[in-house]
Amino acid sequence: MNHANLRGEIVAACRDMNRRGLNQGVTGNISVRVPEGFLITPSGMSYDEMEADDLVIMRLDGSHEGKRRPSSEWRFHRDIMAKRPEVGSVAHMHSMFASTLSCLRMDIPAVHYMIVVGGGNSIRCTPYHTYGTQALADSALKALEDRNACLLANH
Known part of the structure; x- marks a missing residue:
């Protein structure tokens, strides 16, 4: 699945976090649960430059797909998603x-x-x-x- 609308919402949320001073530079990350596992922001990419197709699909086994590398913090996103089925999204801010x-x-x-x-x-x-x-x-x-x-x- 492409999850185009969800991808756009994640990028918008990331940019909003920067505008509100919750992140600086390329820090922080957001993930959102999807049937395949979760979408997560890419590693080392400015939110202002990020596009919807830069988001990475991660599976709970640690494998991923997409043109970018997943956030370096993908492990705690994965573990939270695996342990807490009620959690739909994880936001990590600096x-x-x-x-x-x-x-x-x-x-x-x-x-x-x-x-x-x-x-x-x-x-x-x-x-x-x-x-x-x-x-x-x-x-x-x-x-x-x-x-x-x-x-x-x-x-």
Whole structure:
């Protein structure tokens, strides 16, 4: 399947994240569940230059198709999609504020009522792991147990 409309919506969402200051440069990524697995943004490509056909189809076995390489963070997108069938999309952002807080390597306590959006009484922060690794994916999945959001340490 081509998923043309969905691809266009993902590109629009990526550009909107940049406009809102939630990402800078080529950081961050979005995936959306499709019957074949999930669509994910490509690695190292500016959202302003990205076109719908640049998105990559990933399968849960780690194989992919498309003209680009998948985001280096495809592993945690895959693992979330595999473990959490209710999740339809994963958004990974590098906002200045979240990145700053992640360097503290601490959970964010419920100091504001919007913490509840994360699904619990805190936003958990993972231990540090190198980007794109299975260790980071495993750590993110653990931090997301009974939650909808987490911070990746120093990320």
